[in-house]
């Protein structure tokens with residue numbers, strides 16, 4: 001199913017597995033297991049466990065994404081204002097440049113993976129529990145990359161650029177501003193809630209913010225095109241290395 005996503009949508013848009021054809025990046029799973037790419041080689045026992053957990057995780061995950069955009073009303077070196085919210089993000093003026101809007105989104109792979117991890121702990125199936133937990137973490141990271149690519153693809157026909165995603169709790173952005181992000185884009189349409197400690201439930205969820213505009217600076221920490229499956233994109237900035245789409 002092709003995805004018609006309006007990157008400037010002022011109302012929440014939700015996507016589910018019918019249009020999120022997600023593939024979990026195996027390297028991400030191993031990274032969550034503590035393996036260093038190109039240096040640590042998992043043995044046959046680990047690989048068998050990995051295959052079992054990946055198949056189980058892919059059968060349990062329910063990828064969902066909710067997104068809406070808000071027009072930017074003010075910008076400074078370390079602040080962006082939109083929809084009455086003030087987001088304090090170090091260096092964001094320099095990193096993202098002039099913005100027309102910000103896009104706020106929340107993605108989740110649902111609660112079934114973590115529910116099964118808990119059951120496996122109770123059954124003392126610890127190696128599988130730990131590997132499945134890593135699959136869940138990798139799945140939601142892969143989903144966040146996937147939707148970042150979707151947003152970039154959706155912006156191009158409108159002559160807009162979309163930056164790399166950032167999240168509260170990373171790169172100096174205070175986790176407490178998760179509340180402001182949820183004001184911009186509530187998680188309720190996809191069943192994601194935020195508690196008083198700014199922790200999301202289900203746990204395998206990621207909130208994202210992207211900058212949008214004709215002058216927005218992209219690739220400030222990662223070349224998004226390396227993950228993107230849009231084969232004939234005239235704007236591609238780097239060859240695709242690995243994609244997170246089936």
Ligand code: SF4
Nearest residue numbers: 152153225228233235
């Ligand atoms: S190839 Fe690059 S520029 Fe083109 S849609 Fe994908 S991420 Fe965007």
